[in-house]
Amino acid sequence: MEGFHADRRNFIKLCTVAGITVFAAPALWQMGSARQAQIASDNLNWRGAGPAPAFRSDGISKVTGQKIFGRDFRARDMPGWKQQQHYAFVLRCNRVGRSFNGFDWGQLPAEAQPYVKITARTLAEKQLKLPPFYGEAMLLPEGDSPQYYGHAVAMLLFDDFEKYAAAKQALQFNQQVIRYGDQTPPIERDPYASWRIIRVEGPQGPEGEDLYSPLQDGLFFPSYQDHKAQWPRVANQTGSVSERGIYYAQQIRSQTESEAGSGNWHLVRGEYKTQIVDPMMMEPETANVWFDSDQRTLHVVITCQSPQDFQEFAAHVIAESAFAGKIKNIVVHSSVIGGGFGGKDHSIFPYYGLVAGLFGSAPVRLANNRFEQFQSGLKRHPFHMRNTLAIDKETGKFQSLIAEMQADGGGRQNFSPSIAMVGASAIQSIYYLPRNDISAVANHSMNMDSGSMRGYGTLQTMTAMEMMVNQAAEELGIDPIELRLRNASQTGWRNTQGAIPKVGVRYRELLERARNHPMWRERGERKKAFEREHPGFLFGTGYAIATKDYGTGAAAPSAAIQFDSAGRLSMAVEYMEMGTGISTSQSLLLETVLGRAADHCVVGEVDAWHALQQFQTESPYTMSQQHQDQQSGDPLWTPVTAMASAASMSSYFQSHATQQAAEILLQQGLLPAARRLWKKEDLDGAQVQWRDGKLHHADLPPLALTELAAEAHRNGGVTGAMVHSFNRWEWAEADFELDGQKQAWSIDGLALRRGGTAEKVSADEYQVEKRTAVRYPEAALNNAMVTYYAPTAALVEVAVNAGTGEVRIHGLQNYMDCGRTIVRQLVEGQIEGGVAMGIGHALYEVLPPLAQGAGNGTWNLNRYQVPLAKHVPVWNQQHDILPPASEKDPHKGIAEVVMIPIVAALAEAVYQATGQRFNELPITPEKLHRALNPQVL
């Protein structure tokens, strides 16, 4: 813990919310990595000597078990904290449908008594409430009925570990400690949100103007009756947005039926269901919170993917409570995440830790065990879809898609509205659809709440689409890849929302590669040969493709890069490390622009950006064009100051900011130094290049970064560049005037360092450079919903044991277009992890709903089957990563997409093997066993 003291000067002021100052502490794990940098000998240096990094920059700390994860830190590890560690335990209801009638504390062992019992009454007395995002009833009030399975009713605080452990052992599965009374009716509420995406292509075809689309016409919403969505009924081709929408929706439906009736179109119609899944990140959620009442400071260690929002929300929670006068400062320590998959993004968990800490007389640790994590953690939304896909029998071209989706959001809203929207907008997958009427409703239920798990709704809907396409191919007698080739969307064509994807699509290339693979070409022969050699096994081959949108429509990454006088590069990015190797990849990005990788990279930086002095006003999703135009006149305004670390965001969005900062540092810092050293005033930046770590230009003597850096520092020149950027499906661009010259970059905020001595990026060394003009993407692009895509495809061979229903994966070939890879090893690791998770979703992972589900507190890995090595083709999976289309090809976000085609390809392979089509996931061995052996009871 060198270099860190519990001195307020070492925390950096982040913001002030309602009189409470929020400080960010240096990320815990970086204390460890900083220590490591000092001892790095050659074989312990992650960068290595080759073109690719030798290993992950966080690799040594992880492979040697250093304290880097939030869960690792106890009170005694935290500098300046009171050393004693206290422990909290949350009591949760394992049922609903009866009133909660208090507790039987006699169930607690005499030697394991808590020193505080926090209940809803305690919270009410102290005016403690959840942030509005999470809803109400943080702890269930006595007399009320649990709103969902797993609803928390009390928190107990213990002053030592043994008492805590003994109490937890006595209470965790205890049926008596929570008393239940009379039966109560089920809790029903209106849906959280409803969406409808109607589009009809215009006479000019896929690239022309639409007759109707959300992008062109806007969105409309239903009313609710009996907690069900009632869409408007009035149809009028020249009426309001909804009237026209309903008119075209009716047109699509009647045309689909009439064309099918007259034998022109073939319909694939079916119900598709997906299951409740637990993200099953390996590190269960944890918080450690110390209320230092003497210093009126609350210290918080969290394991959270979205610490920025936690900081702000937590300050509001305190400010509106009776603790408002007792806490002046909140210090938030963020840390490395032991897996998240979205399950730690806006989870409710940290707020229970926060409240436990408020009542503790020493630091309080709240740490889920796995039963508790299953009982309380965010889940993947189950979708129930009724879909109809119409295909022209003669041409094999898709004519219409009608999809009605219900997503179960559980007892708290969380991200359910946007997940339903993203799922609905993604169902088209890689295909072009001239007509679509897609509706999606995010429902309330008494299940545990679902959140932003990997795929964010798209896994569920695209898998259904691929199942339909495979079925259509079979029924129409068209090769499945040929059918996809006929329907693949092309660059410049509109999506179901009427928007045109911003990146070129290479679906045909992906499809052609699979079509030529022996696994596909020879699938008939391979099936025969395998089944001949392995009696009792059924062999099948399946193909599927998917394209995942990535981005949020309001991405706002920041990056800062600087060099010291010895040429060492230090950088900071806003994005957090979730295990995917962001610090490695972002460091490496500097090589092409600045000649070498970053020597030090701070991820999850939160405070340095204050040098940019930016502010935001309204939600970037709902602001009007007029508001945007008015506000953007202020050179410090931005639609969004900071962004959460959502999945698939770093490689494209964060990389953009990093590259812009690197370009600016080259142009403003290194090139002026080069001009002086080379005595060449007219040096053209486009003519220089880095080779072997030196800057080259024609015949001039190459210059090392050390020489350039020393020169820049000597002259008081630019030595650091900090940028903020904004993306609403297009990047904002701004003009700046530097040394009398106009510069335009794809950023909206800039600060520069001149000279300077700090080793790491620090706000106080940067001076803001106000932009002279800015061009923000139009507010109307909010209706586009998504326009960035990364496609992937999978070819899977399975052998099904006809007796047991066990599915063994015989071969797996993956195809991926991720644009330019940054670190190939990291991309391959992502693919292999996605393959395993896809296998889990397709064949094994499932939680029942309601009373039998994880909310009852009895679920763990003995019952919840995640894929093991034996379920995964460990030794026989191949990846075909497309070479980038050009040097300008983006770094595409792929964390979520890989698992999607695996699921549908497996379902199809199972069908090809067994003749059984399953539209409900997962296809467990038990389900298959029953389907193949109907005589077995």
Add this chain to the structure above:
Amino acid sequence: MAKIPVSMIVNGEKVGPLEVAEYTSMLDFLHEYLNLTGTKLGCGIGVCHACTIVVEGEDGALEPVRSCINNVGRFNGKVVTTVEGQAELDAAGEVVALSPVQQAFLRNFSFQCGWCTAGFVNGATALIDRLKRDPAPADKVEEVIGEALGEHICRCTGYVRYFRAVREVIESTPGLLKEAE
């Protein structure tokens, strides 16, 4: 809460005697009493193997043991190694050299989040030790790795790079394999 005296050698250092509640798991003992948090809780019921540590037998053979389902008493008088004890450290506690298994995991980018890494390091280390005593047939490497590490759960990288790394260590370390049967 009945207490038992506990003493053992952990990562080369003598620990105890300490009075510990009888039913304390070894994992909790490492975390709460020794502040060694490199060993990870995954499931707490012995399924995921994230909490695997290594115990030295009387003959010096290394046994992988799940610390979440074994109470601390089982380790009384034993020589135990956790992930923190696998690398070579200098007097200041800094890493100066990694074990062959650790190096192979790094070289192969075997892990992402790193939560399951400690269990894999210890499980693979025990496997290598076993093969030194009892070499496996050269054509059975995949099966041997599957048997030894097949129950370890990883959610990020799908096992491929862990298994590849272990195979590299087995095939590049003299004496771990014998002729195919």
